[in-house]
Amino acid sequence: MIPSIILVFLAVAIADVTARSSVILPRQDNGTTGSNTFASITPSKTLEWVPCYQDSSAAKLGPVSCARLIAPLDYSDTSLGEIQLAIIKLGASESECNLTKRAVFVNRGGPGGDPVDFINDLGGLLRAQVGNGVDLVGIVPRGVGSTFPPITCDATDDIVAERQNNITASQPGYRSESPIETYEVGKALGRDCGSVTPDLIPYVGTVHVARDMDYVRQALGQDKLSYLGYSYGTVLGATYAALFPDNIDRMVLDAVVDFNSWYQTEKNAELDAGDTDLTLSNFFQFCYDAGPDNCRFWYSSPEEIRDRFFEIDQRLLANPFPISGFGSLKTPQWRSAVYQGLYRPAETFALLAGIAAEIYNGTAGPAIQAYVQLLQSSPGGEPPLVDPATGLKNSDNAGYWIQCLDGGARDEEVEPKELQKIFKKYQKETEFFAGPTSQLEILCLGARLSAKERITEKFKKIKTSHPILFVGNTADPTTPLRAAFKMSEAFPGSTVLTINGTGHISYRATQGTECAEQWIAPYFKDGTLPPRGTVCEGKQTPFE
Numbered sequence: 001m002i003p004s005i006i007l008v009f010l011a012v013a014i015a016d017v018t019a020r021s022s023v024i025l026p027r028q029d030n031g032t033t034g035s036n037t038f039a040s041i042t043p044s045k046t047l048e049w050v051p052c053y054q055d056s057s058a059a060k061l062g063p064v065s066c067a068r069l070i071a072p073l074d075y076s077d078t079s080l081g082e083i084q085l086a087i088i089k090l091g092a093s094e095s096e097c098n099l100t101k102r103a104v105f106v107n108r109g110g111p112g113g114d115p116v117d118f119i120n121d122l123g124g125l126l127r128a129q130v131g132n133g134v135d136l137v138g139i140v141p142r143g144v145g146s147t148f149p150p151i152t153c154d155a156t157d158d159i160v161a162e163r164q165n166n167i168t169a170s171q172p173g174y175r176s177e178s179p180i181e182t183y184e185v186g187k188a189l190g191r192d193c194g195s196v197t198p199d200l201i202p203y204v205g206t207v208h209v210a211r212d213m214d215y216v217r218q219a220l221g222q223d224k225l226s227y228l229g230y231s232y233g234t235v236l237g238a239t240y241a242a243l244f245p246d247n248i249d250r251m252v253l254d255a256v257v258d259f260n261s262w263y264q265t266e267k268n269a270e271l272d273a274g275d276t277d278l279t280l281s282n283f284f285q286f287c288y289d290a291g292p293d294n295c296r297f298w299y300s301s302p303e304e305i306r307d308r309f310f311e312i313d314q315r316l317l318a319n320p321f322p323i324s325g326f327g328s329l330k331t332p333q334w335r336s337a338v339y340q341g342l343y344r345p346a347e348t349f350a351l352l353a354g355i356a357a358e359i360y361n362g363t364a365g366p367a368i369q370a371y372v373q374l375l376q377s378s379p380g381g382e383p384p385l386v387d388p389a390t391g392l393k394n395s396d397n398a399g400y401w402i403q404c405l406d407g408g409a410r411d412e413e414v415e416p417k418e419l420q421k422i423f424k425k426y427q428k429e430t431e432f433f434a435g436p437t438s439q440l441e442i443l444c445l446g447a448r449l450s451a452k453e454r455i456t457e458k459f460k461k462i463k464t465s466h467p468i469l470f471v472g473n474t475a476d477p478t479t480p481l482r483a484a485f486k487m488s489e490a491f492p493g494s495t496v497l498t499i500n501g502t503g504h505i506s507y508r509a510t511q512g513t514e515c516a517e518q519w520i521a522p523y524f525k526d527g528t529l530p531p532r533g534t535v536c537e538g539k540q541t542p543f544e
Helices: 003-014 115-130 157-169 178-193 206-219 232-243 276-290 302-318 331-341 345-361 366-376 398-407 416-427 434-447 481-488 514-526
Strands: 064-072 082-090 103-107 135-139 225-230 248-254 321-323 327-329 469-475 495-502 535-537
Touching (some): 064 206, 082 115, 082 206, 103 206, 178 434, 206 232, 225 232, 276 302, 276 331, 302 331, 302 345, 331 345, 398 434, 416 434, 469 481, 469 514, 495 514
Parallel strands (some): 103 135, 103 225, 248 469, 495 535
Antiparallel strands (some): 082 135, 321 327
């Protein structure tokens, strides 16, 4: 993901745009705001590749091609209909083209992440992980981007924006009634999912996406699957390994989610809250080490930086910070912005420090102005395909219902006291981020969604045809290193590569590719796992 898009995500989280209808960048109402590459590609029951994205940075690394593959909606009952999977491929570089045409599937995370921009913009980084002699393949998941037909709970762009507004405004921890409000937002989500594309929504769960991946593997003529998955992509990879343990050629799972918690309605807060507080503490330390010339929120010690940072939160509780022309910044938006900022130290720590300094001093300056400019800019990437029969298109909010569908539904109503207990469960794990980390569990309890096919048994003793390599950072705000070790236990023979660095996903915890080139690329090349206990030092200078 390119830095400008990274900053847009953070800008979306930080600004409560009360002067407009939404806090996200709105699309034109159910219209295509630009051309869509896949619209001109004829869907086929075999892979028919056509050149695409010839002007992208990835095209400098190898041939880029696209296809639309017709696949069953339900692999257990093919009479129920079909879907059209949008697929992008970055071919092996000509100088190192592998005659076996080995492919490595990649999933960027999310859920709901689109691989098209990911491969086009970060192809060089991915090449450092997998090598130059293989094809990189990304499948646009069901309910996302250009995969067709649209599977969504949002009927219009206004509803996309309204839902995101309601989720942000109801973040637990802001008011005593916030958990109940989040639950009600979840109930509204469930009602919409039952009315917009009700016959299709049960088919966007991770198990269905894993079966799509095996279908494409076969269409490519690959005997087994090679796979690189980040964050939510580790859930998809582990799900595939559980369904098809004998089909694993290579599998790297980087920034590991607790798979068992993912598929349950009741989440494991100890792992799902990640190491948010540790990562925030590292932000204070990085700022102090950078000095007053490089960190705008610098004070005489990391502890003083921390105290003043928390003071901002208390000030916003009492008096939201006005942003000219864009309304007021309130506590939920601030906490969400900080939480998102912890993902990407190199791209966001300096900017986050600048925003904190401006809020603390009570005057909007260049950092906040940068957010205003980003909010006024257009989002990157192509618009999703529009169904001409219904006017529907896939929604940016897909990650919410995908996660809810995977977790399953409880039949009974949840009492307010239990909702408060859920919030307090996360409060025990994180001092500052209990709101954003607890919200999805509460939201999904209200939605009562369940995928047609889910993993219902715990991941344990899954022997794969080749051992899996797990990767985790020592300070990751959302997928802690201990999750990688715990999930590795479920796959005998696997091992964990530790990256000593801060941020979400290994390539954000090190500003070079040395760790990937030393340990991950050799694994993809010849299957060699790092020795147990291997720690790779991440190079990080986020304020330089």
